Amino acid sequence: MCDAVINAVMTSLTDFTHTKTTLPGLRATIMMREQQAKLCFPCAIQQANDSEIIYSKATHQYAPHGVITRSDLAARLVRRHGQPISLTALAQDLDFTFAQPLGRRFGVLQPIIDDYLVDSRRYVTVAGETASDNVLAMLRSERVDYTIDYQMVMEYWLEQTPRHLAFIPIQENYNQQLFGAIACPNNEWGKQVIDAVDANIEAIRNDPNLIQTQQFWLSSPANTIELLPDSL
Known part of the structure; x- marks a missing residue:
C-alpha cells in the first residue's frame, strides 16, 4: 500500500525532487519530531496536527487493526475472549505472549497494550527495519502467541511465506475508520509539502x-x- 501511495504522490507532485528512503518507522518519527528533518512519512494514520508533525488530507483508507495469531491458536482465543475478540480481556490473559514492532502504535488500542502488557513478561518488542516481518516469523515459530496489525499485512506475508495464520477482528475498534495521510515535520518546509x-x-x-x-x-x-470525505 505504501509503495502505491508514494508513487501516486511522486506522479502528482511534479514540481518536487523526490527521493525514496527506507527507514524504521520509529527512526523516521524521531527524525521528524526531534530533528525537523526534511522527510515525510507516506503511510501515517491521519490525526490532528501537533507542534512537531502535520498531516495531509486523507490519501487512502485502512481497515481496522486486528489480532494476528496462529490458526491452531485462534479458536482457543475466540472461545476465551469472543469474536470480535476483546483485546482488554486477551491482554490480561496470562497464558499468551504479545509481540509489537518497536515504534509501532495502534491508535485506540495502544492504551490497552500500555496498561496491561508493556513491562510484563508477556510483552516482547522487536526492533529493526524488518520488525513486522520478524514478529510474524516469531509467531510462526511459536516464540510469541499474537500480535496486532492490518489484515493486508498478514495476507502479504502469507503470499511470500505461506504459513497458517489467522486474523481476528477486535471489539474495541471494530467499527473504526482509519485514514492514511502524509506526515511531515511542522516547519516551513513541511508545510510547503x-x-x-x-x-x-x-x-x-x-x-x-x-x-x-x-x-x-x-x-x-x-x-x-x-x-473518503472531502473534509478529510
Whole structure:
C-alpha cells in the first residue's frame, strides 16, 4: 500500500525532487519530531496536527487493526475472549505472549497494550527495519502467541511465506475508520509539502494504481478511496 501511495504522490507532485528512503518507522518519527528533518512519512494514520508533525488530507483508507495469531491458536482465543475478540480481556490473559514492532502504535488500542502488557513478561518488542516481518516469523515459530496489525499485512506475508495464520477482528475498534495521510515535520518546509499534497489530493486519491491496490488489499469496494470525505 505504501509503495502505491508514494508513487501516486511522486506522479502528482511534479514540481518536487523526490527521493525514496527506507527507514524504521520509529527512526523516521524521531527524525521528524526531534530533528525537523526534511522527510515525510507516506503511510501515517491521519490525526490532528501537533507542534512537531502535520498531516495531509486523507490519501487512502485502512481497515481496522486486528489480532494476528496462529490458526491452531485462534479458536482457543475466540472461545476465551469472543469474536470480535476483546483485546482488554486477551491482554490480561496470562497464558499468551504479545509481540509489537518497536515504534509501532495502534491508535485506540495502544492504551490497552500500555496498561496491561508493556513491562510484563508477556510483552516482547522487536526492533529493526524488518520488525513486522520478524514478529510474524516469531509467531510462526511459536516464540510469541499474537500480535496486532492490518489484515493486508498478514495476507502479504502469507503470499511470500505461506504459513497458517489467522486474523481476528477486535471489539474495541471494530467499527473504526482509519485514514492514511502524509506526515511531515511542522516547519516551513513541511508545510510547503503538505500544501502541495492537499492541492493535488484528488489526483493522488484517483491514481489508478492506488485504487487498484486498495481494492486488492481491502477486498471490499466499500473501502476504496472513492468514499473518503472531502473534509478529510
